């Protein structure tokens with residue numbers, strides 16, 4: 001089968017040459033000779049034929065070897081077919097499959113917890129957090145060549161990972177996975193207060209905003225950062241450019257003093273906002289988030305933070321909570337339903353504002369152009385870029 005294969009077995013001393021300069025995606029290559037994924041022996045597995053596979057910021061980080069070394073403990077497969085935002089058609093069903101049949105169009109929840117791999121459930125899985133399964137080394141679709149991923153023609157998946165999407169447009173369905181990430185992130189915050197900030201209006205930031213708006217029709221949501229897509233269309237109350245001046249602007253809008261440190265640096269919003277969702281998680285956005293929060297407020301780290309220099313003084317001094325979030329799973333706030341099933345329902349509603357988020361589609365043969373466009377983001381007018389097999 002055809003797929004873009006990431007070969008991560010490159011020795012470390014060659015990594016820089018393989019990921020910089022004129023060949024920034026040197027770890028990847030398009031292959032036509034890969035074996036179709038073999039279904040695991042456990043019951044309930046199906047073979048999928050890819051319709052559309054999204055490009056996530058985390059994929060670009062893998063492709064450019066930019067992840068923190070600590071993550072190599074979890075993403076252990078040396079050969080990976082990337083792409084965990086997947087729309088596909090069920091091609092073939094293995095033994096014991098009852099939830100789907102050949103021909104069904106589906107999206108994939110790429111979390112593959114203990115039960116599906118034939119393990120006794122770990123404590124995370126038992127306690128309802130399969131998205132942070134303790135067997136973190138479980139490979140999943142999009143991080144493993146053996147199972148396949150959205151940047152290839154065929155994928156193996158367990159039926160419990162699948163959500164049927166009927167005739168939903170592929171450009172909406174491919175947003176199910178990032179939308180579930182956004183919904184799961186918003187549910188890390190138990191609402192206390194009326195003012196939220198979302199930093200980074202890329203796909204995840206926009207879908208986090210859309211989820212916040214669905215859950216809290218009256219919430220004041222400021223979206224901060226560069227983007228071609230109007231965040232007001234997905235529910236933002238207002239948008240503004242990123243930078244320390246966000247503190248002054250919010251003080252003007254909502255009242256409250258601006259506290260200026262005696263030395264240079266970002267001013268502090270005295271009567272700050274209740275929660276910040278940082279969908280970028282770079283040192284400057286984390287710094288801004290901490291300066292915007294009121295005492296006892298919450299910073300939800302949605303973006304993939306790494307090893308970075310940040311002044312954490314305000315975390316203890318204002319008793320802030322820093323909350324991480326990854327993947328999605330069953331949500332007590334949704335009566336135990338999964339975030340994925342909720343967003344599939346939302347995406348099926350024409351009033352849910354997801355049209356136009358997929359700005360570019362490329363065939364697999366043009367994977368380099370696709371990745372360059374995704375990496376350029378707002379500079380290329382791109383929000384979500386996706387790959388299709390042909």
Ligand SMILES: [Zn+2]
Nearest residue numbers: 114122125133
């Ligand atoms: Zn587990």
